[in-house]
Amino acid sequence: MSASVSLRHVNKVYAQRAKNPIYAVKDFNIEIKPGEIVALLGSSGCGKTSTLRMIAGFEEVTEGEILIGDRPVHRLAPAKRNVAMAFEGYSLYPPLTLRQNIAFALKGERLDTAEVSRRVDAISKLLELDKHLDRYPSSVSAGQQQRASLGRALVRKADIYLLDEPMGQLEPQLRAALRGRLKRYLREHRMTAILVTHDQTEANALADRIAVMEGGRLQQFASPGELKDAPANLFVGTFIGEPPMNVYRVRPSLGEGRVSFRGAGDGKAEVLSYAESEFSAPIRQLIGKGEEIVLGIRPHDVRVGEGASLGEIVSNQWIGDQTHMEAAFPGGVIVSTLDARHPGRMGEPVKLAIPAGKLHIFAGDGRAIAHGTRLV
Ligand SMILES: Nc1ncnc2c1ncn2[C@@H]1O[C@H](COP(=O)(O)OP(=O)(O)OP(=O)(O)O)[C@@H](O)[C@H]1O
């Protein structure tokens, strides 16, 4: 049932012969294990759908190889790949009811009518579609069409399941409920699934590993925890995590037992300063070169009310379960999050501590150099 998926040096170029070809996917490599749930995460236009459609066979692979299990499939017709896909645009058959649409996916499996009904009913229940099965696509909501499209993919027995934004149209409550059920269903049936989303909560909640894409390139393929703790570059660092990581372009210097980071811009103000002993020898050595770097600080890692650094509160918002605080400090503005409410008002001073062990250090070109005390 569940198969591995490998993409090797996969490229997609649209309008290859036109004056301005579109390089949608560039040298994409990934190895997905049988039964693994993988999310493709990235901003609009980064190449997620193109990648999925190439795996399914609806888009030609311009260059490279795709394997399902140990079977090269990139030259096979879609029907020969044994892949089930839920499309971004649903593509339901208008003259068929939702029940018939979902059942249609089972045509190839030659099941008896009772078994078809049983399977369609089970998946419809899971997706809370059971009350709408006798309606036509044109007479149900976008969210219901989307769930029917998801049902049509899940009801099949296939080697892999490709789900393109399968819950994008749903309201947050239903989305969260379905997310849990979908995950349990995929796990119980040991299904290999690739899910496209631009919602990082969804990716974190559902996926074993997340492939972060930008500009057609795979930026990092890792578990949600690893993406957060050890982003491979500044793009992943700032893309993953809400609110985003604070970043400061600085030049480090060593002297008199201290490490000092000064703004790389005109001001040259000291942004942060630490005792040298807070950094490991390899990181000190690296910093000692004095080259421009980028410091990344996650809002959650800023300790408000502690330490010597002084900031001035710019805004303090309670968003229902967290405080988001913005403060001006010599590095510019720093955003922090706290689990509790904070009494501070705009314009008031606030103490801020940023432990050296929580700093993410990136090279000037964005490559990660160190996460906390760990060199990359
Ligand atoms: N049929 C096509 N012909 C020409 N260019 C295309 C075609 N399909 C996609 N593209 C271009 O390829 C790039 C990647 O598109 P793709 O649909 O894969 O992005 P995506 O990550 O799925 O975005 P979204 O989140 O908006 O769905 C974009 O620049 C897009 O304009």
Ligand SMILES: [Mg+2]
């Ligand atoms: Mg898309």
